[in-house]
Amino acid sequence: MTETAAQARTVNLAFTGASGAQYGMRLLQCLVAAGCRVNVMVSRAAQVVIATETELKLPGTPPAMQEFLTDWADARPGQILVFGRDDWFAPPASGSGEKAPLVVCPCSTGTLSALATGASDNLIERAGDVA
Ligand SMILES: Cc1cc2nc3c(=O)[nH]c(=O)nc-3n(C[C@H](O)[C@H](O)[C@H](O)COP(=O)(O)O)c2cc1C
Known part of the structure; x- marks a missing residue:
């Protein structure tokens, strides 16, 4: 498939431990369907909330989660990349790499607070710092 510039866009998508994981999962499906590449980050609390509030049982490690989400969202291989909380070399942590929303x-509320203050204590917070 030939990618247009819009379809090739990369989006950083973080799930944190608040109610409403269904909205994030639906957004992931829509971004994949639109041809975007998606860098996914899932906080530890988000894994607990997703397991509590949805039918999804996300595997614990980023590689296994990547395989699971790629299959679940019907994504192309490599279209969804999953990064761990201390993966400081991941693209969302870089202020000089590709600019992505x-x-x-x-x-x-905890992550909102960390983003507001620039805590940068994990990859999600660092991605917010970069953004
Ligand atoms: C089932 C469940 C639902 C939760 N819902 C919320 C919520 O709606 N909003 C919120 O700010 N925290 C909620 N929490 C608490 C957060 O998960 C907790 O504050 C956590 O430390 C957030 O960490 P994170 O920002 O790294 O994901 C919930 C926790 C659980 C277990």
Whole structure:
């Protein structure tokens, strides 16, 4: 498939531990369907909330989660990349690499606070700092 510039766009998508994981999962489906590449980050609390509030049982490690989400969202291989909380070399952590928008959905109060203050204590917060 030939990608247009819009379709090739990369979006950083973070899930944190607030209610509403369904919105984030639906957004992931829509971004994939639109041809975007998606860098996914999932906080530890988000994994607990997703397991509690949805039917999804996300695997614990980023590689396994990447395989699971690629299959679940019907994405192309490599279209969804999953990064861990301490993956400081991941693209969303870089202020000099490709510019990509960040969506935090759902966003917990804790992460909202960290983003507002520039805490940068994990990859999601660092991605917010970069954005
Ligand atoms: C089932 C469940 C639902 C939660 N819902 C919310 C919520 O709607 N909003 C919120 O700010 N925190 C909520 N929390 C608490 C956060 O998960 C908790 O503050 C956590 O430390 C947030 O960490 P994170 O920002 O790294 O994901 C919930 C926790 C659980 C277990």
